[in-house]
Structure formats: structure tokens, C-alpha cells
Amino acid sequence: MPPPSHTASIFQPLRHARFRQLWMANLLSNLGSRMQAFAAAWQIASLSQSPQLTALVQTATWAPMLLFALPAGALADTLHRPTLLFRSNAVMAVAAVAMALLAYGGGQPVPALLLLTFVMGAGMAFTMPAWQASMSSLVPLHEVESAATLNNLSYNLAALAGPALGGVLFQLSGAGPLYLFNAVSFSALLWIYRQWRPAETPRAATPEASHQGMASALRISCASPRYRSLLMYAMGIFFVSAAFAALLPLLHPNAGTYGSLMGALGAGAVAAAVVLPAVRQ
Incomplete structure (x- = not known):
């Protein structure tokens, strides 16, 4: 692929209506997800007082990425991406509703919270490859790098604001509103994916194509x-x-101190995104 003839400004991809809608909806969803992650980790730490169970929150969050990221990438290349994105986000929304119901019902067993956290992680594992591939197809070639930077900025802004805001809300009203906000935060994305589905031609998916895609990824990576x-x-x-x-x-x-510290991690990521272009040069 030849290098782009000029470099686009970071905000230039927002001129495209579909990308702008998805970026704003994804920012809201990321904010809800970060608040949910904060609430789940703090709840399990408070309920169990166990380092092992508390550490399992990170395991439940990221193990699905290890297990499913490769087949999810192959599916993103073979399936109708808007449909795949709609279904994976719908699964995460249902899991968020279940967590909210548990919190408002007063019964919050640690195994159930860990299981629902795993389901959320699985939904994210199937979302990320299709999301990244779709974003690059919505902007011209010379704006792809700016679009990727904007997507990272969306995630890092949510990592900055979500835990800090979650810490304040948790102290005021508990975990239920945080889980409920996360469930509602998927609504804009689901609406856009539903509108987008008829606009993109479905792909003919076969199991052989998915298997070939995974084999090619492993072969190229190892080579x-x-x-x-x-x-x-x-x-x-x-x-x-x-x-x-x-x-x-x-x-x-x-919870407030924990939320502030998680927010500080997000602030470092935002600062790094600003400094990185100069470091690369």
C-alpha cells in the first residue's frame, strides 16, 4: 500500500456522518463500560475481601480476548459486519441489564458477577475486530490513521472519566445505577447498527473461509x-x-479513591496519545 499523499488532521474523519455517529455512540458506550468495570471490580473486592476473587475480575474481562479474538477476526472478514456488531453489542447490553437487576434486587453473588463480566468480555472480543475493520472502511485512505487515533482517544477519554465519575456515583447510590447506565449506553450503537445493516451488502459466510482466515493469520504472524x-x-x-x-x-x-486512581490511568493514556506523534517524529 503506498503512503498517503498528505496527512489528515485528527478531527477530519468526523466530517463523515456515519463515522461521526458511530464515534459519538461508541464514546458513550465506552464510558458506560468503564463505569461497569469499576463497579464490578469494587463490588467483588468489597463482597469477597479475597485477592484471588478480586484478581479474577481482570481474568474474566480479558480471557475472552485470548480465547475468541482470532475466530472473531475471521468472522469479521466473512460475516456481515453490521449484523455481527449488532449481535455482539446486544449480548453485552443484556449482560449489563442482568447486572443491574442483580444490584437492584439486593442479591449480588460473586460467581454471577464474574460470569456476567466474562460475557461482557466475550462480547467485546467479538466486537473489536469488526469495529476496527468497519471504521477504516468509512473514511478515505489518508484519514485512516486519524480515525484510528480518534478511536483510541474515545477509549482513553472514557477510561479517564468513567472510573472517576463511577466512584462518585457509587458512593451516592451504589452499583445499580452504574450497571443501568452501561445497559442504556448501548442503545445508540444498537440503533445505528440496525440502520446500517440494510446499507451494506451481506457477505456469503462459510466455515471454510473462517478456518482459512485463522490459519492465514497464524501462518503470517509466525513467519x-x-x-x-x-x-x-x-x-x-x-x-x-x-x-x-x-x-x-x-x-x-x-470507592472514590479507587475510581480516581483508575481515572489517573486513563489520564496517562490521553497524555500519551497527545505526545506520541512528537515521539514518533
Whole structure:
């Protein structure tokens, strides 16, 4: 692929109506997801007082990415992407409603919270490949990098605001409103995906195509020494950061402090996104 003839500004992709709608809806959904993640981790830490069970929140969140990301990427290449995105987000919305019902009902068993957290993680694992591929198809080639930066900015802004806001709301009203907000936050995305489905031609999906896609991904990845090194570095960094996040709820006495610290992680990510272009140069 030849390099783009010029570099687009970071906000240029927002001129495209479909991308702008999806970006704004995804920002709202990311905010709800970060608030839900905060509430689940703090609840389980408070209910169990167990480092092992508290650490399982991170396991339940990210194990689906390890298990399902490769088949999800193959499905994103073979299935009708708006339909796949609609269904995976609908599953996450249902899981969020179930968490809210548990919270408002007063029964909040730790195994059920962990199971629903796993379902949320599975929905995200099937969403991410199709989402990233769809976003790059909604803007011209020279705006793809700006679109990717905007998508990362959406996630990091939610990581900054979601836990901090969640900590305040949790102290005022408990976990129920946070789970309910997360369930409602999917509504805009689901509406857009439903409108988008007839506008894109469905793909003819076959099991053979999915299997070939996964085999090709593994073959190409293993054949590149530089890519293998990149994966190893990423795995090492993620292992340490996930372990830190897993034990963070146990180190501080109240939800507000924990939310502020999670928000500080998001603030660092936003600052890095601003500094990164200069570092690359």
C-alpha cells in the first residue's frame, strides 16, 4: 500500500456522518463500560475481601480476548459486519441489564458477577475486530490513521472519566445505577447498527473461509520475526499492567479513591496519545 499523499488532521474523519455517529455512540458506550468495570471490580473486592476473587475480575474481562479474538477476526472478514456488531453489542447490553437487576434486587453473588463480566468480555472480543475493520472502511485512505487515533482517544477519554465519575456515583447510590447506565449506553450503537445493516451488502459466510482466515493469520504472524517480537513485548507489558489493575481495588479504603486512581490511568493514556506523534517524529 503506498503512503498517503498528505496527512489528515485528527478531527477530519468526523466530517463523515456515519463515522461521526458511530464515534459519538461508541464514546458513550465506552464510558458506560468503564463505569461497569469499576463497579464490578469494587463490588467483588468489597463482597469477597479475597485477592484471588478480586484478581479474577481482570481474568474474566480479558480471557475472552485470548480465547475468541482470532475466530472473531475471521468472522469479521466473512460475516456481515453490521449484523455481527449488532449481535455482539446486544449480548453485552443484556449482560449489563442482568447486572443491574442483580444490584437492584439486593442479591449480588460473586460467581454471577464474574460470569456476567466474562460475557461482557466475550462480547467485546467479538466486537473489536469488526469495529476496527468497519471504521477504516468509512473514511478515505489518508484519514485512516486519524480515525484510528480518534478511536483510541474515545477509549482513553472514557477510561479517564468513567472510573472517576463511577466512584462518585457509587458512593451516592451504589452499583445499580452504574450497571443501568452501561445497559442504556448501548442503545445508540444498537440503533445505528440496525440502520446500517440494510446499507451494506451481506457477505456469503462459510466455515471454510473462517478456518482459512485463522490459519492465514497464524501462518503470517509466525513467519515474521519482527512481528513475533512485537507480540512478546506486548504480552510482557500487558501481563504487568493487568496484574497491577487486578489488585488495585484491594489497596485503597473507599470507592472514590479507587475510581480516581483508575481515572489517573486513563489520564496517562490521553497524555500519551497527545505526545506520541512528537515521539514518533
